Amino acid sequence: MKKILLATVAATMLGLLAPHGASAQTTIEPGKPVEMVLLPKFLGILPFDQAHKGAEEAAAELKNAKTLQYLGPTPENSVAGQIEIVTNATTQGVGAIMMSNNSGDQIVPAAKAAHAKGIKVVTWDSPIPSAEGEDVFVAQVDFSETGKVMADMALSIMGPDGGKFAILSASPDAANQNAWIAAMQTALKDPKYAKLEVVGIVYGNDQSEASYSQALALVDKYPGIKLIMAPTSVGIVAAAKAMQDEKLCDKIKVSGLGVPAEMLAYTKNGCAPQFALWSFVDLGYLSYYTAYGLATGAIKAEAGASFKAGRLGNYTITKDPTRKEGLRVLMGPFSKYDASNVEAAAK
Amino acid sequence: MNRTTGHQKAVAAADSAYVLNLRNIAKRFGATQALEDVSLALRAGEVHALLGENGAGKSTLIKVMTGVHQPDRGEILLAGEPIAIGSAAEAQRHGIAAIYQEPLLFPDLNVAENIFICHQNRGAITDWRGMVREAERILASLGVSLDVRSPARGLTLAAQQSVEIAKAISLNVRVLIMDEPTASLSAHEVANLFRLVRDLRAKGVAILFVSHRMEEVFQIADTVTVFRDGRHISTRPVREVTPQSAIADMVGREMGLLERRTPAPHGEKLLSVQNLARAGVFEGVTFDVRRGEVLGFAGLIGAGRTDIGLALFGIEPATGGSIRLSDSERTIRSPRQAMALGIAYVSEDRRQLGLSLPMSISANITLPVLSRYLNRLGLIRTGQERATAEQFRKRLAIRTPSVDLAAGKLSGGNQQKVMLSKWLNTHPTLLILDEPTRGIDVGAKAEVHAMIGELAAEGIGIILISSDLPEVLAMSDRVLVMREGRQMAIFDRAEADSETVMFAAMGQTTQPAITGAAA
């Protein structure tokens, strides 16, 4: 509860307003049995576990008699694994698939097959770039907003004199990270950030070891950098640990998107003074509401449809401005963490 | 001991003079009776020579003594007590060690360590210094100077042999078996070895000494036992033995069993070999073979006979000399080349080199000339293949329910016939037969012999490599004798008899040259 409160406060501070539209609300009727699959990018990453928790919370509220299936591939096999899981779910004729896509458009044939069979495909966290085979994307925050938040954090950490910084991302074709980085690059064009310079992007594939090594490599490759910006929860922890182990926290700070529980120590000791994130619990919760609503026919996948998602309130489906095609539900808000609030959020 | 009965005591007393006593040992491998009711007793402080042709059962007996093989029947007494030797380690615990012709060393370990590897009670820590010191002492007592810190990999065979001997010495053995230990040593090295053997004898070690070198036996042995065809023939003190009597015991089987083949008319010269050599293996080999002729290769194992066959067949090409086939000079560098020139080589080792045992009889027979059995699509015409196999099955009387049976399921003799079929199917003009009757029963043997006669009559030139002396004598038109990589002589049919050939093979040019015991 505290967390949500905090999150709201933070959102207000940033002047962000979640699109709690005021049009006619559909109330989603609980109690219908719908087979639902929650598919993370891959197993073994904390935020996805949190999303799972949120989805289960929603499942309980909606009194879905069918157990939620939480299925995920392993990272090294994530593309083929996601395809296999979607295909099997299609064969089983489940009601809805909620997926954080890690395979770019490689998933399209499988998603289209599912869609053709009447299965609702809801993406969350990371969409299908072409939106083919996808009903709705539940976006955590507005992608352009993410870019701005990261740019702001960079400015605030490096100070008015600015400087060079580098980006440690997940995989080269993770749609969400790429969109955020693009959004940040756009935001940086604002004269306000004139003194900030991105010198390079590396990829740690959301694996601790690779991210750790890549973070160290950044330090060596670009001796002058003052900041590593990691828009991935795995990358940001690995980078912070790497800087701490190398005793570089005085010179090079880490920022980006991270989970408070994982970042607590680094924020307190100054290695990662600021970072941001939305609530993955809420994202799972909202995704479940959306998918359940679509599968039960309570809501239609079209722009303008609006519904009430339990404790989170009202949401409206809109066209996704960040992609050529596709619909989205925008969750928001963003929470920014620093030494003052991270401890509370980590609880 | 106090619980033994009077009878046992009497037996024990009778046997106590013997360190190791083998009684009525029998061992059978498939169709071969390797040992039949063999007894042998070794006395402490005695060098006991064991003589016999290849295949007489010496190696099998050694393997029984060292726990590699378990006898089918018979008992083994150690100092009068019956023991079972279940493994090599047990043999070692009983104080029985063997030195083989091919040393069993660890190429990556150094000399000192090889000597002491068997000492399993040498504590936890490798005492390198002590080991080196001790190894040097033992080797010095052998009169051998060897860097004991160098790995065994680089050592010459003679040096490896010395290491094996040192290893046995370090174990304080009671019974030491030496299986042709001198086969690869020079005269000088042999002298050193014998000095050592005498030292061991003086210390009360019982030594079983197996050698093909007659003169060595008379130099070193106290007692001589002769085996033949898996049977014990004689055991006599050395002074009662002459080289002639020993050789007669060794080869003295009923020659009547093998009739001399009627020679086929000889045609033109097929193969002519001049000064053929392969570096380090054999040299100075000169002979020719005519159509319809059987040229026998006699000699002991390791004399280089097989190596000449391998050189002619291109497996291990010759490095010197010339080969002329039908009067044109050829170099043969691969089996395919040899086959194209009409040469076929029937290997001595049918299990490892001759046949693919899990494959069918017909597949084995057609393997060298498989391309003859392909249809236009490149697939094997199995019908035709089977027809060929059936043909040979009839011609060579291969006893099998079907030509589709795996070759490995046949008896040794039938396997041999399959191998012969395989090479006859290549339509050779020169057929090299390497030990074609080894380990097969009498009936099959006679059939193979008949086949050799037929093939010669058809005008095929045949080189017959065999350690079975009567066989070589009965089948060959001429006999070439090899010894230690050198050609000793070529005897015509008329002059070749078992004694002449055996003496040549053992390095004696004239029969009566050997007198009794030396030194």
Added chain:
Amino acid sequence: MTLPPILRRWETLLLVLLVAIGAVNIAWSPFYLGVGNIVNLFQLSIEKIIVALTMTLIIVNGEIDLSVASVMGLSACVAAYLFHAGIALPWALLASLAAGAAAGAFNGFWVAYVGLPSLAVTLAGLIGYRGIARILVEDRAYGGFPDWFNALGQQPWIGPVTVSIVVFLVMFAGVAVVLHGSALGRLVYVMGNNVQAARYSGVRVKRVKLLLFTASGTVAALAGLLYAARLGSVRGDMAVGFELDIITIVLLGGVSIFGGSGNLVGVGLSILLILNLRNGMGLANITGNTQTSVIGALLVLSVLVPNMAQTLHTKWKGRET
């Protein structure tokens, strides 16, 4: 020397297991028997089972090729790289097959002509070929292939059957004919049983080995391209780790790791067994990790059980006599 009955009846055992798994799948999942599911069942592992066919030849020959998955990745990356460099896709595909053949021939050269152990050579290939793939595409993802290319891997072609499945079926028939009907197949077995006996029979063993490794590389390249077509996009890490599944399929099919024995019927059954097992577990919502460990256990058991059976058999016989 005779083998215990269980080894002689390996295919029977596989068949019984397959039927059992099929029965369990039918009982547990109503979706199992759908045409779509059967197609998917093949389609999801199609690249692996194609490569398993040539791997069968290699292992029967007494060697191993650990580099196949990397060659799959390499071929896809070569095609994508050339295509994005402006070369027409058909040419890019040909070049990528040639690259696969070259990679295989390179392995074969070191194994056959220099005499290095195939385990070490193809381990170097496993790492090195993946490295070349990464040099080509770095950490980018290449997509945007023409529709006809993507259709190769995705669209049903004959009825519900896709091109890759047709390729597999044709290749299965082809390899069956080669292994069990042709001179080459005969030589593969002979060499696997006893390479010395083959040499003493005038078989050109080096050439056969080179040919097999080249074929393995070429087919792996083909499979890599089909994989790219199925996914519609290419990354440097494509097909990482596939070699484990591929080798498992072959060994479970009763092919001895020491060469010389096994047949394509067994491998075919093993393919069906593994695919149905995976599919059944997938439909029962058991994820990839558990599937992989079950198959890993099957791999170990497929050698352990006959070994134990042989030991017991020998002991039993010993007691009788």
Added chain:
Amino acid sequence: MRWLQRNIRPEQIRELSLLLLIVVAVLFFGSLIDGYYTSRTFNRIAASVAIITVVAVGQTLVVLTRSIDLSVGSIAGCTAYFAGSMAAAHHDLPPLAVVLIAVALGAVMGAINGVLVAWGRVPSIIVTLGSLAIYRGILIDYSGAKTVTTDSLPAWIVDLPRLTFVTIGNLDIRAMFALAVAIVVLFQIGTSFLNVGRQFYAMGSNPDAAHLIGLPTRRIVFSAFLLSGALSGLAGFMFLARFGNITVEAARGLELQVVAAVVVGGVNIFGGSGTVFGAMLGAIMIGTLEQSLFRLQISEFWRDAILGLLILLAVASDAVILDRLRALWARTDLKLVTRAEAEP
């Protein structure tokens, strides 16, 4: 030449040339990369080499006996995760206990491999390909694919990578690297000066002879796998300390790096020769390449290709050059010399 042959073995020449190659590589990268010769570079390489080295020591023992252990990555992953969750749940657990848990768990997993290879007579490549999959699968099922987070770990583990063992001038020798070196020294001594250690060499050098002279061949193979497992377990702990965040994917693919290090380090894939020290040199060579290539702008992607080539060259040079060297050595000085002349 004579002096050389008397005092140095061909195998040592191989190790020396690898050392030389490392020096050349360092000089090469130093000329390309600004600020290469710093303590940071050293620490970077040392830290990445430490874990590989510890596993490579165990792998060396296995390879010496003519086997291979491909499950080391999965074992390290399992132990990292298990030790991590134990330490996270019980902050009061003494450090030594955590390390021992990791080592013991690894030893058990190695022992299972060993039993299957030695007594089940299943080829090691099959056993460990299987257990590579099984152990990883067990880890994922056991953990429910959760993550051990840095934050949940006791401070002593998180701070371990920064712990400096000794400082020489500018160079900090970190505790983890010191541990790896200590393991290498320990096992180098063990395989050189303990009879049980020498048996690994005997077993791989000539298995038939080892059996014939009555060495406990099965027990030797078993203990190689046991030790490989235990050392992988220790490496799992080091992994935990280094990366803090342990997902179920931890240490996946470690086996390839380790086998590569062992082969490059001159341990014969057919057993019998090679040293633990050589394996460490192999790990350092690979670590140097890897960490240095990271710093060259474009070349990071060349790493695997170069590594593959390095392995091939290592195996080929073993087969071709080393044999020549050995023949050369054997020809000149090691022949049997009888001393009959000197004898009275």
